[in-house]
Amino acid sequence: MSSAPETPARHADVIILGASYAGVEVAYQLHRQAPANPPRIVVVDRDREHGYLPLVQERLLGVISAQTSKVQTAAYIEGLPGARYVQGEVVGFDPESRGVELADGTRLTARVIIVALGSVLEPPASVAGGELLMAHKSPEQFDALHSALGRVLDGSIATPRIVVIGGGISGVELAGELAALDGRSDRPWPTSPRVTLVGSQPLLVPLLGAAVGARARRLLSMQGVEVRTSSRVLAVGDGWVEVADDTGTSRIECALAVWAGGIAPAPILGRLALPRTEHGWLAVGPTLQCFPGTAQPEIFACGDAVRVVGGEGIWPTMQRAIECLWQAKLVASNALTLLGVPADYPEGIPPLRPHSLRKRFAYGVSLGRQSLVVWGPLCVSLPGINRWFRRWLMRQYLRRYAALSPPA
Numbered sequence: 520m521s522s523a524p525e526t527p528a529r530h531a532d533v534i535i536l537g538a539s540y541a542g543v544e545v546a547y548q549l550h551r552q553a554p555a556n557p558p559r560i561v562v563v564d565r566d567r568e569h570g571y572l573p574l575v576q577e578r579l580l581g582v583i584s585a586q587t588s589k590v591q592t593a594a595y596i597e598g599l600p601g602a603r604y605v606q607g608e609v610v611g612f613d614p615e616s617r618g619v620e621l622a623d624g625t626r627l628t629a630r631v632i633i634v635a636l637g638s639v640l641e642p643p644a645s646v647a648g649g650e651l652l653m654a655h656k657s658p659e660q661f662d663a664l665h666s667a668l669g670r671v672l673d674g675s676i677a678t679p680r681i682v683v684i685g686g687g688i689s690g691v692e693l694a695g696e697l698a699a700l701d702g703r704s705d706r707p708w709p710t711s712p713r714v715t716l717v718g719s720q721p722l723l724v725p726l727l728g729a730a731v732g733a734r735a736r737r738l739l740s741m742q743g744v745e746v747r748t749s750s751r752v753l754a755v756g757d758g759w760v761e762v763a764d765d766t767g768t769s770r771i772e773c774a775l776a777v778w779a780g781g782i783a784p785a786p787i788l789g790r791l792a793l794p795r796t797e798h799g800w801l802a803v804g805p806t807l808q809c810f811p812g813t814a815q816p817e818i819f820a821c822g823d824a825v826r827v828v829g830g831e832g833i834w835p836t837m838q839r840a841i842e843c844l845w846q847a848k849l850v851a852s853n854a855l856t857l858l859g860v861p862a863d864y865p866e867g868i869p870p871l872r873p874h875s876l877r878k879r880f881a882y883g884v885s886l887g888r889q890s891l892v893v894w895g896p897l898c899v900s901l902p903g904i905n906r907w908f909r910r911w912l913m914r915q916y917l918r919r920y921a922a923l924s925p926p927a
């Protein structure tokens with residue numbers, strides 16, 4: 520942080536780092552909760568628009584338009600009174616001065632800092648050759664995978680095999696959608712693939728329990744997906760994936776292998792001088808402050824980037840888009856509480872609200888032409904309704920951040 524010029528005055532009341540699910544919602548909530556006198560906010564992200572992740576497999580395979588299923592994040596923020604969008608790469612943060620440093624040397628400061636820099640979809644370093652795996656979270660990953668699919672499915676190989684690694688929700692959804700290419704009259708490429716899904720756990724979607732896992736497996740198998748559970752990916756090479764299961768080690772020959780096996784902390788989280796968990800996530804207290812109960816009350820973090828630590832340890836939060844929205848609402852409320860009193864807190868730091876732990880929420884799991892809707896122990900297969908409902912949710916989401924966009 521030392522080479523950047525010192526900033527004489529604060530740039531804003533609030534800086535929000537990251538403008539995906541958590542960050543954009545913080546901005547929305549700051550304006551919603553203080554409509555008459557919103558704080559001056561600066562939002563920083565490397566991207567100006569954000570594709571809708573819950574239906575990323577449909578966007579990728581042309582079931583819905585990838586272009587129209589994006590939030591125009593920068594335009595939305597720029598339409599908020601007193602708000603500024605800075606497209607840039609965050610490279611450092613000094614909690615003491617609350618100064619944010621960007622790769623181009625820009626230095627921004629504010630009274631309140633909210634870190635919403637999220638996660639990356641990447642294999643762990645223990646997978647040899649993991650850099651050969653493709654993924655579908657960031658815009659670069661999405662574009663690269665889309666292009667690779669075009670090459671693999673252009674008809675030059677009769678039925679290329681695609682391996683999807685990850686037996687969680689993202690993995691089963693991608694495997695299902697790939698399998699559903701077969702028989703789609705509107706499929707974007709001449710060929711459809713054979714699909715192998717590799718999961719390290721004995722069950723698919725283990726989060727949702729044994730019965731749901733067994734049903735997901737059956738519905739995928741019915742659509743031709745080869746499901747290999749209890750199989751750990753050891754290494755990846757050009758045209759193969761090496762897996763170990765209880766029968767030994769084997770290679771799966773494939774035209775393409777995609778990682779959907781779990782997220783890791785965004786690399787920048789390790790360079791922010793903020794408390795972290797042993798796995799590298801930002802450790803926040805129940806009020807979503809990075810330094811709860813100290814003289815540094817104005818630094819918050821939320822979304823995928825955080826693990827809430829309090830009471831008996833790390834809370835089992837959902838790490839889903841809805842969790843980002845709940846956390847963002849609370850962070851906005853707590854930030855406004857602090858901004859409502861003088862910065863030197865002559866009467867002490869006002870009490871802030873804690874996050875509420877919600878362990879259960881409905882899940883819609885798309886499985887190609889099939890799907891499951893899961894609510895606690897209840898699990899029903901409602902492909903038509905699930906598809907309609909998830910698209911309806913997407914339209915509501917996109918509308919939420921379009922309302923104040925300046926006219927084109």
Ligand SMILES: Cc1cc2nc3c(=O)[nH]c(=O)nc-3n(C[C@H](O)[C@H](O)[C@H](O)COP(=O)(O)OP(=O)(O)OC[C@H]3O[C@@H](n4cnc5c(N)ncnc54)[C@H](O)[C@@H]3O)c2cc1C
Pocket residue numbers: 536537538539540541542563564565566569572573574575607608609610635636637638639640655656689785787821822823824838839840841843
């Ligand atoms: C494939 C997939 C499918 C999913 N499907 C669902 C689903 O169906 N339902 C659901 O509820 N949840 C789903 N999720 C989870 C959901 O997408 C995440 O919980 C959500 O994206 C987290 O949002 P976030 O804002 O915390 O972080 P992220 O979405 O990770 O965003 C972080 C932001 O920070 C920016 N950033 C990071 N580092 C820097 C830097 N150094 N400088 C500048 N900008 C930076 C990034 O550009 C990004 O915009 C899915 C996730 C994935 C990966």
